[in-house]
Amino acid sequence: MNFLEEKIMADGVVKAGDILKVDNFLNHQIDINVIRQIAHELKRRFEGERIDKVVTIEASGITIATLLGDLCGVPVVFAKKGETANSTDDKYVSEAYSFTHKRMNQVFISRPYLHAGERILIVDDFLADGQAVHALIDIVHQAAAEVVGIGIAIEKGQQQGGRILRSEGYHLESIAIVESMDPETQAIRFRQQ
Ligand code: 5GP
Numbered sequence: 001m002n003f004l005e006e007k008i009m010a011d012g013v014v015k016a017g018d019i020l021k022v023d024n025f026l027n028h029q030i031d032i033n034v035i036r037q038i039a040h041e042l043k044r045r046f047e048g049e050r051i052d053k054v055v056t057i058e059a060s061g062i063t064i065a066t067l068l069g070d071l072c073g074v075p076v077v078f079a080k081k082g083e084t085a086n087s088t089d090d091k092y093v094s095e096a097y098s099f100t101h102k103r104m105n106q107v108f109i110s111r112p113y114l115h116a117g118e119r120i121l122i123v124d125d126f127l128a129d130g131q132a133v134h135a136l137i138d139i140v141h142q143a144a145a146e147v148v149g150i151g152i153a154i155e156k157g158q159q160q161g162g163r164i165l166r167s168e169g170y171h172l173e174s175i176a177i178v179e180s181m182d183p184e185t186q187a188i189r190f191r192q193q
Contacts, residue, residue, distance in 0.1 A: 039067035042151040045173040052118040060125040092142040096135035107135040114143035130161025
């Protein structure tokens, strides 16, 4: 087991509805040591790639993206969720269905923060059905920038996001891939990588 799998085994709580709660190190309280290890591991997995910018989505992707951007020496941009209010002229806008909140979110990045030709590494805390990552890919493409890869802390392999993104040809790296989890017994199985 790698460091993140061990942390999930120690502190993760499996909830009904295929939800893994990791509030005590990632989604509420932040364990900086764990986030730092996640950032180092993602940097290692994308070694050799030229990256111009790290892009994530609020809120929980921001800590990982910030430390990774710092390690890579590149800017970090996070997409915002919610109503874009009046004008969308100054923004790249997409939509993502939220698996955890069961609602459609508008997702946007203001135009000055993405540029044509930039090589973007997309980062997030969780990958489930791939809605959030696909919205970010859509936004990157609207800006005529390029997706170099996708770095995820925890992929839930029992959901379809990872399979779809890999079949679309994206370089997807997930540090921990959950194969199955049981809210009754709290058993969690990881995919061998
Ligand atoms: P997707 O868009 O891939 O369906 O879901 C990924 C997004 O939903 C992530 O940004 C994450 O915030 C949230 N998410 C999905 N599943 C889980 C989960 O089991 N636990 C937590 N904490 N967040 C999740």
